[in-house]
Amino acid sequence: MQTVKIPVSIDPLRAATSRLVYQGVVPGQTLKRLAELCAGNCSDVAVSLECGVDLQGIVYLKGKAVTELTLLCQRCMTLFTTEAAVEFCFSPCRTQAEIDELPDAYDPIECDEIGEIRLHRMIEDELMLAVPLVPTHDVAECHFGSKDMAVGEIEEAQQERPNPFAVLEKLKSK
8 A cells, every 4th residue: 555645634524524534644754843742753653544424413533643753761861762653533613512512432623714624733732642741661671670769868867856746745744
């Protein structure tokens, strides 16, 4: 199968009534915000997207996106590569009432001023949510592994300090 570029934006109503299916790639160099979260450029994103209308008449965009990200391990401070895969199911909404009536199976997405959805931005947003807050290797692969790290030195317990509430004990016994 030939890999094709996913369009930057689509008209969700037209795509859903035509039951369009897209399978292709989003070039990694176009995802600037995602690249800022990574320690390097992300690879091209493999995307499969299905557009349709469900039995209730709700327009939906359902799909999956997979890419490899280069991240900086926060435990050992070395680069590592990890796979980021997301599944999504959106429905275009124009008003708050439409959002409130939307079933839980769908996430709302806003259309732009001409009624289109920017697919590249939507896919980039989903992948940004998949980036871990604190990226680390698996413990077995990490250079520090299971070694505990401590910053500074922990002092030994000094002589026992007097209890500050001992004065209250004296008052209580009177």
